[in-house]
Amino acid sequence: MTVEQVLFLITGAVTLIAAVMVVTSPRLVHAGLWLIMALAGMAVLFVLLENGFLAVVQVAIYIDAIAILIIITVMLTRAVMRETEPQMNRLWVLAGLGASMLFAGLMAIALQLGATAPASLAAVLEPEAGLELLGRSLVDVDAFILPFEVASVLLVAALIGAIVVAMVPRGGASAQDGR
Amino acid sequence: MVDLFSGIDQFLKDLLIGLGLQPAFVAVLLKFAAAAVLGTISVSLAIVLIWVERKLVARIQDRLGPNRVGPFGLLQTIADALKLLTKEVLIPDGADRIVFRLAPLLVVASVVAVWAVMPLAPGLIGSDVNVGLLYVISIGAVGTLGVMLAGMSSNNKYALLGAFRTVAQMVSYAVPMILSLLVPTLLAGSMGMAAIVEAQGQFPFLLLAPLAALIFLISSIAEVGRGPFDLLEAESEIVAGYHIEYSGMTFGMFFVGEFVHAFTISALTAVIFLGGWQGPGAQAYPLLGLLYFVLKTSVVYFIVIWVRGTFPRIRIDQMNAFNWKFITPLALVVLMVTAVVDKLAVGGGFTRLAFHLSANGIIVLLTLVALRVYARATRQAQQPAEEIPSPVQQPEAAGG
Numbered sequence: 001m002t003v004e005q006v007l008f009l010i011t012g013a014v015t016l017i018a019a020v021m022v023v024t025s026p027r028l029v030h031a032g033l034w035l036i037m038a039l040a041g042m043a044v045l046f047v048l049l050e051n052g053f054l055a056v057v058q059v060a061i062y063i064d065a066i067a068i069l070i071i072i073t074v075m076l077t078r079a080v081m082r083e084t085e086p087q088m089n090r091l092w093v094l095a096g097l098g099a100s101m102l103f104a105g106l107m108a109i110a111l112q113l114g115a116t117a118p119a120s121l122a123a124v125l126e127p128e129a130g131l132e133l134l135g136r137s138l139v140d141v142d143a144f145i146l147p148f149e150v151a152s153v154l155l156v157a158a159l160i161g162a163i164v165v166a167m168v169p170r171g172g173a174s175a176q177d178g179r
Numbered sequence: 180m181v182d183l184f185s186g187i188d189q190f191l192k193d194l195l196i197g198l199g200l201q202p203a204f205v206a207v208l209l210k211f212a213a214a215a216v217l218g219t220i221s222v223s224l225a226i227v228l229i230w231v232e233r234k235l236v237a238r239i240q241d242r243l244g245p246n247r248v249g250p251f252g253l254l255q256t257i258a259d260a261l262k263l264l265t266k267e268v269l270i271p272d273g274a275d276r277i278v279f280r281l282a283p284l285l286v287v288a289s290v291v292a293v294w295a296v297m298p299l300a301p302g303l304i305g306s307d308v309n310v311g312l313l314y315v316i317s318i319g320a321v322g323t324l325g326v327m328l329a330g331m332s333s334n335n336k337y338a339l340l341g342a343f344r345t346v347a348q349m350v351s352y353a354v355p356m357i358l359s360l361l362v363p364t365l366l367a368g369s370m371g372m373a374a375i376v377e378a379q380g381q382f383p384f385l386l387l388a389p390l391a392a393l394i395f396l397i398s399s400i401a402e403v404g405r406g407p408f409d410l411l412e413a414e415s416e417i418v419a420g421y422h423i424e425y426s427g428m429t430f431g432m433f434f435v436g437e438f439v440h441a442f443t444i445s446a447l448t449a450v451i452f453l454g455g456w457q458g459p460g461a462q463a464y465p466l467l468g469l470l471y472f473v474l475k476t477s478v479v480y481f482i483v484i485w486v487r488g489t490f491p492r493i494r495i496d497q498m499n500a501f502n503w504k505f506i507t508p509l510a511l512v513v514l515m516v517t518a519v520v521d522k523l524a525v526g527g528g529f530t531r532l533a534f535h536l537s538a539n540g541i542i543v544l545l546t547l548v549a550l551r552v553y554a555r556a557t558r559q560a561q562q563p564a565e566e567i568p569s570p571v572q573q574p575e576a577a578g579g
Contacts (some may be wrong), residue, residue, distance in 0.1 A: 003203040029278060031332070038322075052308045060313055062319035071324065072346065075331045075339075131309075 008048055015041030024087055032071045039063050053131050183466070184303060208396025217305055218291045221443075224315055228442050229256045232484050239488035256429050263434075266427035274279055274424065276490075282332065283425065285325030286555035289441045292318045298373045300456050300468040311372035312360050315447065316353065316389040319402060323349045330421035345404065345411045351409075351502045352401035353374070355394050358510035360389035362517050376455035377575065378444035381528060383454040387535045390542060392452040394506060399444040400483060402497070407490040408498060425538045441483055442476070449475035512542060 018038035025031040039062040046055035137143035188209065195205045207457055216260060230245070230253060237244030245252030252511050271277055293315050295305040307312055330342020334535030367378035377383075385392050401408040411420045422433045449455060453475045493501070514536050524534035 003201075027275070029275065029328075033278070033281070034327075040188070048214070053310050056308065056314045056317060059318040060320075064317050068320060071327060071331075075327060075342070088498055117388045134355075145424050 004048060008045070011044045011048065012043050015045070026087060028074045029071065032067060032074060035070070036063055037066045078107060184306075195480055203372065208574065211519075213305070214295065215455045217294050218353075218431060221291050221294045222435060224442060225259070225438045226256045228438045228480075229259070231480075232438065232487075235481070235484045236488045239485070241272060241302060246488075260431065263428050263431035266431055268427040269424070271334050271424050275334075278328050278332040279424075280429070282325045282329035283429050283436070285328065286322050287432050287436040287439070289318050289322035289325065290436050290443055293443050293447070294370050296363075298376050298450060298455055299472055300465040301360050301462060302465060303469070304373055307371060309369065309371040309374075312364060312370045312451075316357055316360070326421055326492070329425070331420070332522075333424040337419050338423045341411060341423070345421055347495075348404065348408065348411060348471040348498060349571075351499065352398040352506075354496055355506045355510040356398040356402060358507070358514055359398065360451070361396040362388045362513055364430070365518055365521055366516075372450060372455075375451055376457060379454040379457050383452060383457070384450045385432075388452070388513070388517060388539065390509070390539050392448065394510050394513065395566040396448055396479075396482075397449065398502075398506065399536050400441075400486065401502070402442045403444060404443055405437065406483065406487040407493050409487075410492055410495055410498065442480055445479035445483055446472075447534045453479070455557065509542075513539070516542060 015038050018034045018041060021034040022031050022038060025034060039058065043055040043058040043063075046052075046058055138148050139145055189211075190207055192202075192205055195208065196202060200208070224340075232254070234244040234252070245255035248255045248258050270276055281512065296308055296311040296314055297305075298304040326345045327342050327348070330338045330345065333339070363375055363384050366384055367375045368374065369378075397519075400406045404411045422430055425433060450474065454471075456472045458471035460544070461468035461471055515533065520534050520538045521531075524531040
């Protein structure tokens with residue numbers, strides 16, 4: 001048992017337990033926090049694969065943007081924080097059966113892939129060269145520059161849309177939300 | 180010296196391998212031990228930092244500061260810590276107990292985690308990630324999360340209001356902070372902290388990008404929530420904001436976290452813009468590099484305290500306007516101009532320095548002209564309103 005295997009097992013166990021707690025927590029805020037732990041576990045898995053860039057990007061995108069957005073949304077709708085409805089409805093047996101079949105299928109595919117993978121994955125991937133290739137391909141005319149620019153236009157449109165939706169109408173904010 | 184630290188490393192490795200553990204386990208164990216040491220030192224620094232701040236702010240305000248407990252009040256922080264440790268930790272009635280206790284831990288953890296990528300001396304860095312700056316920014320957002328959770332779980336309207344304002348401020352000022360951090364990335368060609376320090380061998384980036392340094396310092400002070408931006412804990416306005424319900428050591432963690440955060444951003448400014456451990460003789464004697472790093476960080480920390488003691492607190496609408504209408508466009512302009520000028524100035528050394536300094540100077544001049552025009556336009560728009568006679572009688576004749 002090498003150290004990497006032990007660390008991988010610990011990280012995997014923590015991520016799986018956090019993922020289970022996300023869907024079974026009665027309170028949304030707790031579910032959001034367990035989600036953060038699951039995403040942080042995935043970032044640690046990226047570090048174990050010797051790719052620090054993807055780990056930091058995982059933290060920056062998922063934890064800093066998506067998880068904080070979820071918690072802010074829960075924070076702004078106070079009534080949701082207190083509800084503790086029952087977590088399961090009547091169809092939980094069928095849902096569990098479907099999830100188990102999906103899991104079995106994924107495991108079958110993954111085990112077949114594992115038989116042909118090289119012994120040391122980290123040596124093959126070479127993250128440094130991959131990172132430079134990624135950077136160059138984002139601005140290369142033959143590669144991905146057009147989707148890159150279109151994505152930035154899309155982001156600007158989303159920003160403007162958000163400002164328009166949240167804007168106070170001209171002429172006074174009288175009858176807006178009464179907080 | 181690096182020889183000193185690798186000597187300690189080798190000694191511990193031999194000791195643990197001699198005890199029968201495998202070498203790979205020993206390496207991981209030593210990494211955890213190093214992380215523990217780094218975390219402990221960075222939090223224990225708060226004892227000195229709080230004393231320094233209280234003395235300096237007191238002198239700025241023409242008084243003495245703590246001078247009773249110990250010589251020159253040096254033991255004051257220890258007395259404060261003892262008081263906080265022995266106070267009862269009250270959890271309000273409807274509060275979410277787990278989240279209430281978790282929030283201060285997240286805030287302090289996000290600050291301590293930044294020290295993992297700080298280059299303290301040539302060769303002495305916790306973990307040389309090649310995206311160190313991105314890591315610093317992402318971990319800072321975990322602190323925002325902690326503050327949000329603190330305000331949310333307190334079951335208190337003022338805490339919730341304080342948390343809203345805090346999140347608005349921290350998220351808003353993260354934008355110019357990130358934009359200004361892209362400038363040293365351009366100049367150094369890498370986001371890794373060790374690479375940024377090594378690229379400042381000739382000139383510190385303060386000379387190459389003074390505007391970016393200023394924007395970074397201002398937005399970092401706003402991120403920490405101190406200095407003129409401490410409306411988040413304005414005692415006279417919203418009664419301490421998001422940590423209103425925290426008592427005892429839970430409040431102590433917020434307190435310590437804020438001071439260590441201020442020191443951490445001073446260290447970041449020193450590393451990114453002042454050259455970190457660069458200095459005469461630092462390559463040969465790494466301990467000298469450590470000394471330079473501490474000196475530069477102390478200078479920036481002094482400036483941060485100086486700013487805190489000098490400026491009055493700003494309002495939330497002024498803070499938002501300052502950020503979105505002034506600092507963010509300025510940071511964008513600086514970034515674009517620096518990118519263009521860096522491609523034009525193909526020579527190294529003094530040519531590059533002259534190009535960048537003149538570009539920054541032009542931006543400053545244009546900004547001042549724009550501000551003057553805007554101020555004149557605003558004053559002229561207010562002129563007709565001032566000529567309307569006020570309905571209240573001026574009690575000039577009644578006064579002395």
